[in-house]
Amino acid sequence: xxxxxxxxxxxxxxxxxxxxxxxxxxxxxxxxxxxxxxxxxxxxxxxxxxxxxxxxxxxxxxxxxxxxxxxxxxxxxxxxxxxxxxxxxxxxxxxxxxxxxxxxxxxxxxxxxxxxxxxxxxxxxxxxxxxxxxxxxxxxxxxxxxxxxxxxxxxxxxxxxxxxxxxxxxxxxxxxxxxxxxxxxxxxxxxxxxxxxxxxxxxxxxxxxxxxxxxxxxxxxxxxxxxxxxxxxxxxxxxxxxxxxxxxxxxxxxxxxxxxxxxxxxxxxxxxxxxxxxxxxxxxxxxxxxxxxxxxxxxxxxxxxxxxxx
Ligand code: UGA
Numbered sequence: 001x002x003x004x005x006x007x008x009x010x011x012x013x014x015x016x017x018x019x020x021x022x023x024x025x026x027x028x029x030x031x032x033x034x035x036x037x038x039x040x041x042x043x044x045x046x047x048x049x050x051x052x053x054x055x056x057x058x059x060x061x062x063x064x065x066x067x068x069x070x071x072x073x074x075x076x077x078x079x080x081x082x083x084x085x086x087x088x089x090x091x092x093x094x095x096x097x098x099x100x101x102x103x104x105x106x107x108x109x110x111x112x113x114x115x116x117x118x119x120x121x122x123x124x125x126x127x128x129x130x131x132x133x134x135x136x137x138x139x140x141x142x143x144x145x146x147x148x149x150x151x152x153x154x155x156x157x158x159x160x161x162x163x164x165x166x167x168x169x170x171x172x173x174x175x176x177x178x179x180x181x182x183x184x185x186x187x188x189x190x191x192x193x194x195x196x197x198x199x200x201x202x203x204x205x206x207x208x209x210x211x212x213x214x215x216x217x218x219x220x221x222x223x224x225x226x227x228x229x230x231x232x233x234x235x236x237x238x239x240x241x242x243x244x245x246x247x248x249x250x251x252x253x254x255x256x257x258x259x260x261x262x263x264x265x266x267x268x269x270x271x272x273x274x275x276x277x278x279x280x281x282x283x284x285x286x287x288x289x290x291x292x293x294x295x296x297x298x299x300x301x302x303x304x305x306x307x308x309x310x
Contacts, residue, residue, distance in 0.1 A: 009083030069112035091149035147273030181218030209249025217295035241280025
């Protein structure tokens, strides 16, 4: 059996996919989750169902905001910190939840890691950049988040930096670009569009659909995340993107084609906090981690539609 690793947020979309891949690689995985009520617990329980049969997976329901984290870190070599309050648009009216579950949780985790200086692989976000002048965006670009969510992710990145400088805790900060694939959260575009189109129901398109995203398939995110955990680099930040971009209107059309139904949507106003375009320069992750996204959008969307069809 390999090293023991901790996956926070292991009942979530990315966390559960990551924990499964780590188990397959023979790591001894401790998964934790506090089942926040952002979306139904039932879905998170389903996310955990494959892991239940893994002999090298152990699960604990606990909350990083108030639990004794040092106990959880006993024997752990690497921490994959996926637990967070996600969602860009929701963050305007729920700032306290983002402060607690993102900033406070990460600071408490760092404080507990001071004893044994475990490496922390942190799930950051493309939203730390805001609306940038030049695309594709490099890691060195100035951070200008335009949502409270993005602000909390920048603060977490700053905390990781000062704990590395002051206390020698190694970290890999991974800026994920809009992740999709099996178990995608129900508040996210691909989940909403796919289900609504399949069921012949109407949905809302924010803005005119000309905004674009560098959508990244979850298997690629997982591969990049594990490579970062296994890297011997002391403190680095990486963009983890999908390698191509598509407009939201183009995305809707593609899902319609795969499903074989005409999408029925109405354009409503642009949402505060949504950036216009995202596009990752992934050269650094390629060079340092051997990161190379494998799943093209058409294939990833087909996989996702197959997943929701069951
Ligand atoms: C996503 C995640 O939700 C964040 O947690 C993550 O940190 C972020 O990606 C990231 O890349 O860092 P977002 O890009 O807003 O945020 O992802 P989606 O919810 O999939 O939205 C994609 C696009 O579809 C946005 O332009 C959004 O305005 C649009 N959209 C979404 C709609 O037009 N209608 C909807 O009902 C939902």
